[in-house]
Amino acid sequence: KKGKKLEKPEKYWKYEKNQDFICLPRQHLRSPMAEYVMKDIIKKANLSDQFYIASAATSTEEIGNPVHQGTRVKLAQAGIACEGHHARQMTRADYDRYDYLIGMDEWNIRNIKRITGGDPEGKIFKMMLFSGSSRDVADPWYTGDFEATWKDVTEGCQGLLEYILK
Secondary structure (H helix, E strand, O other), rough: OOOOOOOOOOOHHOOOOEEEEEEEOOOOOHHHHHHHHHHHHHHHOOOHHEEEEEEEEOOOOOOOOOOOOHHHHHHOOOOOOOOOEEEOOOOOOHHHOEEEEOOOOOHHHHHHHHOOOOOOOOEEEEEEHHHOOOOOOOOOHOOOOOHHHHHHHHHHHHHHHHHHHO
C-alpha cells in the first residue's frame, strides 16, 4: 500500500538540509539507528557538507543514555560507528532548527506535533512514507528483530535522500 504523496516544501530547499530523526525512546533504538544510517548514506554520496543530521527523543526516559546495545551491534555490522552518542530530548526550538522532523511511528508523530505545537510548515513526516508505505518502522523493543528495523530504516533513509535530491 502506497503512502500519501509527499509535497516538497520549496521554502526549505537551500544548500544545507537539516534532519532530525525522532522517536519515543524505550531503549534508544530506532532514532539513533536512523541518524547513523542516514549519515552513512550521505557520506557515501559525498554530501556530508550539505546536511546536518541528528536524532532526538520525545520523552525523558532515555535522556543521556548511550545507544542501545542491539542498535550498536547492528550498526557495527555495517561498519558504522556511533560511539559517544547520547540521547537528547526534542524541543520546540527543533521545529525552527530542522527542515525535516522524521518520526518512526504514529505515536512519535503525535508527540512531535504536541512538542512543536503543530506542523504549520509541513516539516513532520513518518519515516516509512519515504519508502512508499504508511506503516511504522519495526520496533525491536517488542520483537527483538533488529534486522527488520535495519531494513525499514535503510529503506526510509534512502527514500528520504531521493526525495530531498529531486
